[in-house]
Amino acid sequence: MKVLVTGGCGYIGTHTLVDLISAGFEVVCLDSNICSDEKILKGVSSITGMVVPNHKVDLCDREALREVFLQNQIDAVIHFAALKQVYESVKKPLLYYQNNINSLLNLLFCLKEFSVSHFIFSSSCSVYGKVESLPVTEETPMGEIESPYANTKKMGEEILRDFYHIFHQKCVLLRYFNPVGAHETGEIGETPFGPPQNLAPIIMQTALGTREKLVVHGDDYSTRDGTCIRDYIHVMDIAHAHTKALEYSVAACEKSFCEVFNLGTGKGVTVLEAIRAFESVSGKKLRYDVGPRREGDVPAIYANNTKAQEKLLWSPERTIEDMMLSAWKWEAKRAK
Numbered sequence: 436m437k438v439l440v441t442g443g444c445g446y447i448g449t450h451t452l453v454d455l456i457s458a459g460f461e462v463v464c465l466d467s468n469i470c471s472d473e474k475i476l477k478g479v480s481s482i483t484g485m486v487v488p489n490h491k492v493d494l495c496d497r498e499a500l501r502e503v504f505l506q507n508q509i510d511a512v513i514h515f516a517a518l519k520q521v522y523e524s525v526k527k528p529l530l531y532y533q534n535n536i537n538s539l540l541n542l543l544f545c546l547k548e549f550s551v552s553h554f555i556f557s558s559s560c561s562v563y564g565k566v567e568s569l570p571v572t573e574e575t576p577m578g579e580i581e582s583p584y585a586n587t588k589k590m591g592e593e594i595l596r597d598f599y600h601i602f603h604q605k606c607v608l609l610r611y612f613n614p615v616g617a618h619e620t621g622e623i624g625e626t627p628f629g630p631p632q633n634l635a636p637i638i639m640q641t642a643l644g645t646r647e648k649l650v651v652h653g654d655d656y657s658t659r660d661g662t663c664i665r666d667y668i669h670v671m672d673i674a675h676a677h678t679k680a681l682e683y684s685v686a687a688c689e690k691s692f693c694e695v696f697n698l699g700t701g702k703g704v705t706v707l708e709a710i711r712a713f714e715s716v717s718g719k720k721l722r723y724d725v726g727p728r729r730e731g732d733v734p735a736i737y738a739n740n741t742k743a744q745e746k747l748l749w750s751p752e753r754t755i756e757d758m759m760l761s762a763w764k765w766e767a768k769r770a771k
C-alpha cells in the first residue's frame with residue numbers, strides 16, 4: 436500500500452514514516468516545510484535504509500496537490516500537516532483557519548477524485564476543552580473550546596463526519612494527548628519552530644543552557660503535588676498507532692466509517708514528576724521557578740485509551756523516563 440503522509444517532515448510525521456516503513460508500507464512524503472526542514476528526512480533514511488524524498492507542496496494549493504496524486508497511486512492518506520501553536524492561533528486565528536481547514540478540504544477533494552478509501556486525521560485532546568470528568572473517554576462531553584487551533588481540529592472532525600458516509604470513506608480520527616520523546620537512535624526528534632510552548636522542549640533547552648531556567652506555571656492546583664497533570668505519550672507509541680489504525684482501516688469490513696480514538700497512556704504525570712524523570716535519566720539538575728498559573732491551563736487531563744487498545748490492538752509501551760531519555764539523546768546530538 437502506498438501511503439501519503441502530509442506533514443511528513445514534522446515531528447510526529449517523521450516518526451510515523453519510520454514506523455510505516457518498518458511495517459512494510461510504501462510512503463510518499465508531502466510537506467511545505469513552513470514549520471520544518473526537509474533535511475530531517477536524512478534521519479528517516481539512516482534509520483530505515485530507505486530514501487524518502489519530500490514533495491514540497493503547500494496543501495492550500497489544490498492543483499499542486501492534485502499533481503502529487505496524479506504522479507502516485509495513493510491508497511491511503513495520513514494527514515499531519517497543520518499549524519499547531521495554540522498561543523499563536525489566538526493572535527492569528529485567520530491564518531490557522533485558512534491553513535488547517537483549506538488543507539483538509541483540498542485533500543478531501545483529491546480523496547474523492549482519486550478514490551482513496553483510507554484517511555487518518557491528526558486530532559488533539561484539545562477538542563475536549565475544559566472537561567468535567569477524568570479520565571477522558573471518546574464519549575466525554577466536550578467543554579468550551581479554548582483556541583482557534585483547537586477549533587480547527589474540532590471543525591476538521593466535523594467536516595470528516597459529514598464527508599465519510601457520502602463518499603464511502605474510512606476515516607480514523609486520532610486524538611493525541613501530549614507527544615514527547617524521540618526515536619531511540621536520536622536520529623530524529625522534535626525541532627520546535629519558534630519558542631517552544633510544550634514542557635519537554637523547554638526542559639531540554641533548560642538542560643542545554645539555552646534557557647536559564649524553566650517556569651512551573653502554578654503549584655497550587657488540587658493535584659498530588661500542586662502542579663498540572665498531563666498525559667505524556669512517547670512519539671514512537673503515537674507513530675505506531677497510525678500503523679495500527681491503517682491496518683484496522685484496511686481490515687474493516689464496513690465500506691465506510693468514521694471512528695475516533697484517544698491516544699494517551701491513560702496515566703497522568705505532573706510537571707514536577709516530568710522534571711524529576713528528566714533529572715533521573717540525564718543526571719542533570721534543572722533550574723526552575725514556580726510562577727503564577729497560566730491562563731487557560733486545566734489542572735489535569737488524561738486519557739482513557741481502552742477503545743484504542745481493544746479495537747486498534749495498540750497500547751503504549753514506553754514510560755516517561757523513556758520519553759525524557761530519548762528526547763535528551765536527540766537534543767544532545769543536535770546541539771553538537
Ligand SMILES: NC(=O)c1ccc[n+]([C@@H]2O[C@H](COP(=O)([O-])OP(=O)(O)OC[C@H]3O[C@@H](n4cnc5c(N)ncnc54)[C@H](O)[C@@H]3O)[C@@H](O)[C@H]2O)c1
Pocket residue numbers: 441442443444445446447448465466467468469470471472492493494495514515516517518519534538557558559560611612613614633
Ligand atoms: N505535537 C503535539 O503536541 C500535537 C498534539 C496534538 C495534535 N497534534 C497534531 O498532530 C499533527 C502533527 O503535529 P507535529 O507535532 O508533528 O507538528 P509539526 O509542526 O512538527 O509538523 C507539521 C508539519 O506540517 C507542515 N505543514 C503545515 N501546514 C502545511 C501545509 N499547508 N501544506 C503542507 N505542509 C504543511 C509543516 O511544515 C510541518 O512540517 C498536527 O496536525 C498537530 O496539530 C500535535
